[in-house]
Amino acid sequence: MNPTFLDRLRRDWLTLRKPVSRLQALSLGMTFVLLCLAGWWFVTLGAEGESRIVGPLTLPSPAETFGKFSELWNDFALTRNVSVTLRRVSVGFALALAVGVPIGVMAGCFPRVHAFLSPLIMLGRNVPLAAVVPLMIFIFGAGEKNKVMFIFVASVAFVISDAARAIMDVSARYIDTAYTLGASRWQTISKVLVPLAAPTIFSACRQMFGLAFGYIMLAESIKIADEVGGLGYQIQIFQRRGFREHIYLIILVIPMVAIVIDQVLAWIQRQLFPHVYGGDGILRALVRVTLIPWENLKSLLFHRRLASIPPAATEEGPK
Template sequence: MALTEGRRASLARLAIVLALVALWELLSRTGAVNPRLLPSASEAFTTLAELLQRPKLRGDLLVTGSEVAVAFLLAVPAGAAIGLLIAESRYWGEVLRPLIFFLFSIPKSIFLPMFILAFGIGYAQKVGFGFFSTVFIVAMSTAAAVESVKPDHVTVARSFGATRGQIVSRIYLPSMMPVLLEALRIAMIFNFTGVMLAEMYASREGLGHAISNWGENFQMRQLFAGVVLVSLIAILFNEAVRWAERRCEHWRT
């Protein structure tokens, strides 16, 4: 049975990942790179399995997961509303679009001390910084997605007496969904990175805090195990969004 193009692409991605892991193992085992600086892949995966059995790491994962989820759930509707306002209103588009592009172009890390001063070192600071890191990309992506909707569809809906809410739910949302899903994947990267950065900079708990501690204490096996864990989380989310994109593919037509 012939493989579909999607399955071939998935197998190719898997092969590349396995090749990189094998290269990692080879570099460490042969001494091409100092094993103290680069533990082998097998050691990193073994250490990760051991760490996942510890209640402390599982608690850190729950903390980081809840921070990422709350920040994302707050940033997506807020960013979508701003993006819709920009795309639908010429006046607000001219007012807000330059400001959003200006704020988005500034490295977010320089604002982190302000969040610490405003919220202290705690849950609100990390959620707030994750929200701040995410809302601008959602707003810009939503505005672009709204502007990509065919005007004829909106005109026909209005001619049949559709309300603004019906136009948004039955015209904009289905047409925008494939574009929005791709944008949400990128937004989650910004969100996850923002939360991890906040945890590494100033935090008492969370996965970023644990990874920062391992790095500061030169616990290289634990550090690389943490990097592997973060990579696996990112891959799982990315594949989940890919699955959702395939389910919404028919809306592109």
């Protein structure tokens, strides 16, 4: 008996953890977006405000909103504000990675270090970010520094926690095997634990970057002196002027930029860790080629140092 349409629908949608192809995932995602646009168009349908389900003062129509895009692009320097926001997030998050990943690795390797840092991690993960903004202004003053440091403070505790968790999730049998083969503590960390945890750390940091991109809107809502605004400040300006269409446009631009960045990071992730996420491994091969001279230099220095050590006496001298 051939399955009916409802049977196929039930099988496709209600089968637990059934894989979805990339084309199906893209089609389903686009369907959701089109349904949202259709609903938006429907509730704002009508020439007059009284004839609409939702009035224009609350929600402008799609035509009214997208009709302001050229004005947002030209008069309000959309690209400049996007680049300013991206620069702040990138610099602040890079600092969080530079500080957080090594500390997280140490915390994951040594339980006493993790216990020592746990109050700081808990504080950083649970501090209200709205209270951090004026604190950054008091400490770092006006200018770009307070916004960059806001992203650093908002992200570093999560980076430490995620890196430590990734290290601790590596099976102990790899450590036992490394010690059995004669590896030192440092070799076990650098050659075993970090490479095995690196895909998980990268994936967690990729997700954290998206959150940091949202955090910056809070810091940019406060503009001091001659600072360049950014997207967050533009939203505040449009709110004061009553430019509802511009606000909705920026709200749409932010996730679009975030999606592009996430796709770039996903490609980097696949190329760095093809054995985990699939991919051609182009960047992984490039990293290996880059590290070959460094490994050769270390080997050369080791052999020179070994040659400079006088050989031990093989025979006892005359008594």
